[in-house]
Amino acid sequence: MIRYIVRRVLFLIPVLVGVAFCVFTLLYLTPGDPARMVLGDLATESALQEFRAKEGLDQPYLVQFGNYLYKAVFHGDIGRSYVTKRPVMSEILVAFPYTLKLAAFAMVIAILVGVPCGILSAIKQYSIFDTLTMIFAMIGLSMPVFWLGLLLIILFSVHLRWLPSSGFDTFQAMILPSVALAAQSISMVTRMTRSSMLEVIRADYIRTARSKGQKESIVIWVHALRNALIPVVTLCGLQFGHLLSGAILTESIFAIPGVGRLMVDAIKTRDYPMVQGGVLFVAVAFSIVNLLVDLLYAYIDPRIKAQYR
Amino acid sequence: MNENVEMVATTGGRKTRSQLGEVLFRLRKSPLAMFGLAVVLILIFCALFADVIAPHSYSKQNLSHMFEAPSRQYLLGTDEFGRDILSRLIYGARVSLQVGFIAVGIALFVGGLLGAVSGYYGGWIDNGIMRVMDVLLSIPQTLLAIAIVAALGPGLMNLMIAVGISAVPNYARIVRSSVLSIRGMEFIEAARAVGSPDIRIILKHILPNSMAPIIVQSTLGVASAILNAAGLSFIGLGIQPPYPEWGAMLSGGRQYIRDYPHLTLYPGLAIMITILALNFLGDGLRDALDPKLKR
Numbered sequence: 029m030i031r032y033i034v035r036r037v038l039f040l041i042p043v044l045v046g047v048a049f050c051v052f053t054l055l056y057l058t059p060g061d062p063a064r065m066v067l068g069d070l071a072t073e074s075a076l077q078e079f080r081a082k083e084g085l086d087q088p089y090l091v092q093f094g095n096y097l098y099k100a101v102f103h104g105d106i107g108r109s110y111v112t113k114r115p116v117m118s119e120i121l122v123a124f125p126y127t128l129k130l131a132a133f134a135m136v137i138a139i140l141v142g143v144p145c146g147i148l149s150a151i152k153q154y155s156i157f158d159t160l161t162m163i164f165a166m167i168g169l170s171m172p173v174f175w176l177g178l179l180l181i182i183l184f185s186v187h188l189r190w191l192p193s194s195g196f197d198t199f200q201a202m203i204l205p206s207v208a209l210a211a212q213s214i215s216m217v218t219r220m221t222r223s224s225m226l227e228v229i230r231a232d233y234i235r236t237a238r239s240k241g242q243k244e245s246i247v248i249w250v251h252a253l254r255n256a257l258i259p260v261v262t263l264c265g266l267q268f269g270h271l272l273s274g275a276i277l278t279e280s281i282f283a284i285p286g287v288g289r290l291m292v293d294a295i296k297t298r299d300y301p302m303v304q305g306g307v308l309f310v311a312v313a314f315s316i317v318n319l320l321v322d323l324l325y326a327y328i329d330p331r332i333k334a335q336y337r
Numbered sequence: 338m339n340e341n342v343e344m345v346a347t348t349g350g351r352k353t354r355s356q357l358g359e360v361l362f363r364l365r366k367s368p369l370a371m372f373g374l375a376v377v378l379i380l381i382f383c384a385l386f387a388d389v390i391a392p393h394s395y396s397k398q399n400l401s402h403m404f405e406a407p408s409r410q411y412l413l414g415t416d417e418f419g420r421d422i423l424s425r426l427i428y429g430a431r432v433s434l435q436v437g438f439i440a441v442g443i444a445l446f447v448g449g450l451l452g453a454v455s456g457y458y459g460g461w462i463d464n465g466i467m468r469v470m471d472v473l474l475s476i477p478q479t480l481l482a483i484a485i486v487a488a489l490g491p492g493l494m495n496l497m498i499a500v501g502i503s504a505v506p507n508y509a510r511i512v513r514s515s516v517l518s519i520r521g522m523e524f525i526e527a528a529r530a531v532g533s534p535d536i537r538i539i540l541k542h543i544l545p546n547s548m549a550p551i552i553v554q555s556t557l558g559v560a561s562a563i564l565n566a567a568g569l570s571f572i573g574l575g576i577q578p579p580y581p582e583w584g585a586m587l588s589g590g591r592q593y594i595r596d597y598p599h600l601t602l603y604p605g606l607a608i609m610i611t612i613l614a615l616n617f618l619g620d621g622l623r624d625a626l627d628p629k630l631k632r
Contacts, residue, residue, distance in 0.1 A: 043472055044475075046471075046475075047475055049472075050472060051484060054488045055484070055487070058487070169616060170560070170609050170612035170613035172567055172568065172571075172612075175587060175604075175609065179605070182601075270477055273477035274477075274479065276480070277479075280572050291483065292572050300487070303484065307484045311476045314475060
């Protein structure tokens with residue numbers, strides 16, 4: 029198992045360097061002179077030259093990337109915002125807890141709603157409940173998060189006046205954005221739980237458990253669910269990563285000061301170091317979540333453990 | 338899959354048509370897939386003939402008819418500039434389908450090529466291409482599209498490129514796995530034995546026999562591309578006003594959400610129905626193209 033963990037962690041390193049390279053290259057190729065963006069249009073040529081030399085912008089491309097990577101890894105420095113002039117990392121660290129809280133809250137909702145619905149759908153396959161659940165799951169998958177967010181605001185904030193339409197500081201304020209963000213994940217978790225459960229309840233060992241006279245509730249909730257949930261765990265991990273990036277739109281609708289909103293504002297003001305830092309930060313978080321999911325998967329699935337024994 | 342492959346490989350054009358007929362026959366048995374197909378055909382019709390069927394201009398402002406509720410003259414009401422919402426939705430179908438199909442076309446071309454080369458040659462080429470795809474896959478698709486748009490700037494063409502490129506790894510993986518399952522088969526060896534060049538083997542023998550998963554992924558991919566593009570336009574990074582893109586229409590209407598919710602209701606509904614239809618069609622095609630579900 030330790031061999032697997034070490035291998036998986038080592039595999040993450042080239043991936044993260046690759047992500048940093050992609051993000052750096054993409055924004056390196058963006059037209060515009062960073063020195064002029066920082067110093068403004070009135071800056072003299074000598075001031076611009078001095079800035080380029082100080083920041084290493086006059087170095088060859090690969091040297092610049094090397095410097096960027098070195099500073100990011102050893103000093104946690106991923107540049108300075110053109111607009112606020114503050115370090116990108118400190119801006120992101122202020123915003124990230126909002127994004128993380130939003131994604132985590134949405135994930136909890138997705139699991140609490142999706143898993144029971146999927147199980148009941150599988151147990152009562154082809155019933156009205158199953159049909160309705162699958163129709164709602166399909167609608168949930170097709171509904172844009174930004175539209176659902178607006179519909180929730182119209183209903184719960186404008187008409188019923190039950191919940192606030194913006195912010196993320198109180199529990200009430202967290203409900204609408206989290207539900208809007210969770211909708212697609214609820215649908216995916218429901219569908220995955222249902223199909224995984226349907227596969228498992230036809231397995232031989234379930235028939236054996238039933239033929240031993242085991243109570244149906246124990247067969248379903250103890251024997252079947254344990255194995256049926258293995259692929260669901262993987263899906264939840266992947267979904268959590270997508271929720272982190274999906275939060276960009278949700279934050280924009282509900283005026284939540286998270287990383288997504290920071291990035292959208294940065295793109296509009298052409299604050300490229302902030303965009304670069306934001307993409308890199310979320311991609312690294314996504315990769316780490318994927319790593320943790322793989323490790324969790326290996327932990328709960330004895331077949332993977334056996335391979336590395 | 339293998340049955341499919343052998344059937345296509347050992348038969349001529351006539352049987353290929355009958356295979357298509359059989360797929361359509363199976364597709365017809367799924368009411369949801371037929372609903373999806375009908376909606377997609379209606380949308381394509383709207384996109385092609387928007388100039389004829391739209392009751393008003395999509396861009397003509399009429400400040401004496403701002404924020405009108407649905408009426409006989411304006412079936413879905415008017416927006417903040419007095420423009421007819423129905424006409425803008427009809428023209429919006431043109432934009433959305435264009436973005437969806439072209440973005441998938443870009444993803445399919447680049448991803449398909451990389452996947453085919455990777456799967457066919459194997460070894461270090463496969464390893465190299467797939468590691469790059471792993472890197473791209475570790476950036477969430479929406480985020481990658483946002484980063485590309487940030488670099489290229491907003492606009493229709495850039496939006497299609499961003500959404501297309503961000504989907505490349507998905508297609509590369511699917512095509513690669515299809516190619517891997519086919520490349521060791523006898524008819525490929527036979528083609529190699531008679532001296533067919535690699536490019537001909539890939540284009541004439543391997544890709545046509547890997548079509549089933551590619552068709553399914555492309556149908557679902559159009560839905561996801563439309564959704565991604567609408568999301569980017571919603572946050573102001575996609576198509577710019579006054580061109581009527583559904584996501585941009587939603588974004589424009591959100592500031593009037595308290596008093597005029599119809600400004601956001603209809604564009605959202607249009608996106609949802611389109612995505613739903615494409616998902617139903619994609620699911621239906623997956624079942625129809627799966628030889629294991631035959632009969």
